[in-house]
Amino acid sequence: MKNNELKYGFRLISEERIDEISSISRRLMHEQSGAELLHFENTDNNKVFLIGFKTPPDNSRGIPHILEHCVLNGSRKFTCKEPFVELLKGSMQTFTNAMTYPDKTVYPVASTNNQDFFNLMDVYMDAVFFPNIYLNSDIFRQEGWHYKLNNSEDNLEIKGVVYNEMEGVFSSPEQILFRSIMKSLLPDTIYANESGGEPDEIPKLTYEEFIAFHKKYYHPSNCKIILYGDGNLEKQLAFLNEGYLDQFQRKEMNIDSWMQTKIPKNKSVELVYPLLEDESENAKAYLNLSYVVGNNLNPETVLGMDILEHILLGTPASPLKNRLLKENLGKDIFGQFDSELLQPIFSITAKHTIPEKKEEFGNIINETLSSLAENGINEQIVRASVNIKEFRLREADFGGYPKGLVFGLSSLAHWIYSDNPLEILEFEKPLKSIKEKIENGYFEGLIKEYLIDNPHRITISLLPKKGLTEERMLKKTENLKNYKSELSDSELNAIIAETNNLREKQIAEDSEENLKTIPLLKLSDLNRRSDKIEIISDDIDGNRSLLHTGDTRGIGYVKYFFDAQMIFQDDLKWTSLLVSILGKVNTEKYSYKQLSNEILFHTGGIGFSLDTFQIEDSEEFLTKLTVSTKALNPKIKDSNRLIHEILSSSKFDDKNRIREIVRELKSRMEMTIAHSGHQVASTRLLSYLNSIGIHHECTGGLEFYRFLFQLDMDFDNKYETLKDKLNKILISVYNKQNMIIGVTSDLDSEKLLKHDIKDYLMQLPDSKSSKQTITTTPKILNEGLSIPSRVQYVAQGYNFRELGFKHSGAMTVFSRIAGLDYLWNTVRVQGGAYGSFVSLARNGDTVFSSYRDPNLKKTLQVFQDTNEYLKQFNPSEREMRKYIIGSISSLDKPLTPKMKGSVGIARYFKKINEDIIKSHREEVRGTKPEHIRELTEMIVAVLEKKVICVVGNEGKLQKNKSVFGKILPIFN
Ligand SMILES: [Zn+2]
Known part of the structure; x- marks a missing residue:
């Protein structure tokens, strides 16, 4: 054109x-x-x-x-x-x-x-x-x-x-x-x-x-x-x-x-949020200071403020975050820069503090910012934050989201205000300009102009209040009662x-x-087979390596999987804590701040996690302590150097630092729990059933949260044990034995990475260790877990393998049918819940769950009635084809090279080969209505076990007490 x-x-x-x-x-x-x-x-x-x-x-x-x-x-x-x-x-x-x-x-x-x-x-x-x-x-x-x-x-x-x-x-x-x-x-x-x-x-x-x-x-x-x-x-x-x-x-x-031209007179606001009756009110307030940062900002200032937020509050080395933590102004400190509004907002939040500290909070922020603006920000942290931002912009990795979606949304956010939707995507020019100005006090200038000298700001105190949910519900019921009493018979009718x-x-x-008005593809429109994920298994210096190549645009993704089977079950919580602490404490050579700057300056990040891989057709699972890093190919050797530094010489002797990390971890878990109650309920429920369930509950579920809660409460007494545990676990895991390497890169850099990895392996300790098995027997508890919420998260399930059933392609299709037809209509449309799902895992774990659900017993009844739905399931050819196309396309979701590498490596550990993938896909494709109806027996058997776990409003739980083994508050 x-x-x-x-x-x-x-x-x-x-x-x-x-x-x-x-x-x-x-x-x-x-x-x-x-x-x-x-x-x-x-x-x-x-x-x-x-x-x-x-x-x-x-x-x-x-x-x-x-x-x-x-x-x-x-x-x-x-x-x-x-x-x-x-x-x-x-x-x-x-x-x-x-x-x-x-x-x-x-x-x-x-x-x-x-x-x-x-x-x-x-x-x-x-x-x-x-x-x-x-x-x-x-x-x-x-x-x-x-x-x-x-x-x-x-x-x-x-x-x-x-x-x-x-x-x-x-x-x-x-x-x-x-x-x-x-x-x-x-x-x-x-x-x-x-x-x-x-x-x-x-x-x-x-x-x-x-x-x-x-x-x-x-x-x-x-x-x-x-x-x-x-x-x-x-x-x-x-x-x-x-x-x-x-x-x-x-x-x-x-x-x-939509411009706020007048600066509001009000400089502070006080609000309340609901707390449970038996929760402690002590230090549960939030303090927040927010600024309006100019208007219609140009892309350079948007990028600059974004990096500034990272410098001040986003890393372990961040000066403002550290100062606020040190002065005990909150158990968790975080920043935010929202540039998707006509007038962008920069904000600083202290979580879990006391309201009396409001003034001190403001003073310390002003003092710290003034000192930074005057004396300059540490150059290492500036370079580290600029580098990581640049890395992320170039990598453009958005997990499973289509790239075009992310680019489109970011462009649209600016387009609705200005006539230039493209500027925000063209990051090279502003990035270059910012880099040139770093030495001339660029970020110090931003602090002065948009924060220190900025009168358009507000301080918000958010205070906990017990009984708020009940009060509101009571008032609502009262109002509705009054309204109803005023209605005439004919209005009621x-x-x-x-x-x-x-x-x-x-x-x-x-x-x-x-x-039929909704267009539908033919089965022949589907790809014949899903993309094969090629993993080449090789040896590097005696260790197994799993290699995936793809167009990674000059970035190497490397993972080291350290065998963690030797960890005793009682130590799983400590291990999960360990992976959250690694990289954030002092080492032999670096202070934790220097270490953070080194990581962000040289790499795209180094992460530690505890992972499990369940072996196909078996109850057995592997436990790995995984180290993941990504960096431009020539920088992988810096990643390796830092990984070795962390794993061989991390020190757990800075008590205050460890306390800070524990508190932040606990706080972030609370936020996750608040918006994924269904996950909490599901993880908890699966821990009633088997060892891998117990593992997940201990390392990332409510059990782990409670461990952190106790640790925070009694930190002084538990600190010596903590030090001892972390040291011992780290020494036992950091070992060349049974360590497996995963690499995803472009073909050209394969040699380079192998060479660098070989150098790294030479330094690894090498000693034999023995394997442990999980000792606790799972116990069915059927808990009701109360939260200060007006809605429920209801979960029910069991393991179908234990009942003698096998995983099949029909199950994959069924979970789609249930989620988008049966549960959608009953729990969402008729019940008013936000969502409802059923998942049937390869290992047999089956969970029905609801999300933001006003009901409880009614939803359990819906789950129970699934068999009636199944028995009568008799869709037209067209309807059935729809579910199959949907199921296949969910198996065929496009993956980035990095994701392909991860999926391929996980399959290797789980002993899932291409044949298994292929035959599962064939089964899905060949699913007939009778295969779905045949699942009735399995579903009945699963639901008959009556294993449930519900996260929800306390009053609602008490009202339905007969379905629970016990009812207890979640945050305790
Ligand atoms: Zn909505």
Whole structure:
């Protein structure tokens, strides 16, 4: 396409190369509708499409969030109840989701299959521009909120998917804190409103207000579209034009500016969060200082502030973090720089402190920052932080997420404010400029301008309050009671009728005709086989090495797997603590600060973990202490040098430092527990069943958390034992015997890495050690674990192998069917939980679980009734094909070379060869409805064991006490 040329309604405005992401970018404008489009052309077959709208909320009733849910519940062309779910069931998508931000709503999809990509775009375009919400108000009631009343004697209740999701969100102190920062700093803007919806505000939302919002903002003149990948642009433009954008005429949007120009008078805010009755209130407060950092920052300042946050607060050597810890201002200190807002925010948080320290907190921050600005920041730490940022930018490794998605989202975040969506991706220029200015006080200047001299700031105190959850629930019940008492009989009957009506619609199945509107691929569209992962097994100096080659762009990924079978079970917790401490304490040559700077300056990171690999068709599993590093190939020898330094000479004699690490670890675990209650419940449940379950519980589950809790409480007394344990474990593990090396790199550097690794191996201690076995026998406890939350995480399961069943491809298909059909409809749609899943692992471990669930017993009953669903399972050919395509594509998710290396190595340890992978895939592909029905016997046997674990609200647990062996608080 040429500049100014018009094709399918689009005019090409500009074109430029962006080397940083190996793409040609094009800006296009759809003349008639006013839609703007950004195209990234490259060779990546993981194609991405996203469409985003500015959706500034006027209040906290959650309209943007509820709309995000609702538009995916049926549209003009796609008339089934939930097209989004149908896509999850049977598309080859590599990413499908929708996200609500404080100021925008984004709908992204990705796929490696061209036909599938068009299908996904079709469903999403139709959803956002022609949703069924206008015709069917029940969509709003189900996803947003509605009154539930089965008969006139019952209590009136409020239900709704988003309503319940937000109840879960507002149970976490960190969420309460982070959401209040924007509100306090930008009180006169849209950011003062909660786009997700505040639980107390959501029920004020009317259907009319909701509809008006869609009318106003879901228009092409208010949208930004991004296309990424190796697809054919002209075909994509033609598609977007016809029947979609060509249906609209450009309109004036007139969206007010969101800038907070007046600095708020209020300089401090006090808030509360819920705590359990038997939890200690001592030192449970949060203190936070946040700054508005200019506005519409240029990319250089965004990058600079991002690095500055890392320098000040992100590493063990960070001066501000260290000072706050040393002055005992909190048990955990962390920073944040959020540049995705029109006015970016920089914040510093002290977790678990006392509110009386508020002033001291502010003073010490000012004092430290002033001293840094005046005397300069230590050059080593600056170079270390700049290097690690540069490494991450170049590596562009986003785990399992499509690259185009991450680039697209980051570009969009800036595009909605400015006319330059590309600058933020072009990091080379600002990076170079920053590097040149380091010596001339660049970061010191940022500290002065954006922090010290910045009056636009606020201090937030978040205090614990017991009984807050109960108080709120009581008030809610009271209000609903009062409201109900004022209703006339006919009004009550209307609510009962609506409740029944909604339930019937929820239970009713989609007609075949409606389901057929969702495009579906043929089985022949699937790849014949999944990518083979080639692992070459070799020897380096007598040690087994596992090599995977791929295009790693000059980066070497090296892992050392040290045999840890000799560790006694009682010492597993200590070992798990050890891996969290390594690299963060002094060694022979370096102080822990110097060590951190060395690691970040030379490498892309060095990590330590304790891993297990269960051997196929066996109860046996391997335990490894894994060291992982990544670095530019010539720098791997620096990694090795540092790894040896850490493993051979770490010192555990700095008591205060160790205490800091223990506290931070405990604090970070608390945050994880708060938002993944289902994981806590599942891990706990599996520890009732077998040795590997016990292992995971002791090294990363609640058991490990409690160990840290006790350690922190009684640190002075336990410190000597700690020192002794860590030293002994480290000496026994750091050994050349049974150590295996994993390497992922590009072919050219294989020799270099082998050479460097050989040098490293020469230094390793070499002595024999004996193997231990786990001694504890698992015990079924059926616990109810209480948290200060308004929702539950319900888990039930057992091990099917122990009951004589074998893993099969049908199980893989079944977990998809259960998650997207049976449990989706019962636990999510009808029950109001955010999610529900079933997992069936190769080793037999089976867990049904729910996420942010208002129910408990009812959900257990749903799990129990799975057999009824299974017995009657009789899908059409098309429906079955959908599940198979979905299952296969989840097996075929694209992997980066680094991920391929990891997967291949894990398979080696687990003794899973290509044949096993291939035959499993064949089984999945050949699954028939009868194979699914045949699983009934296994599911009945698993559920009959009645093994459960629930994390949830204390009152709710007590009410259902009969199902539990015992009820106890989680954080104790
Ligand atoms: Zn949501």
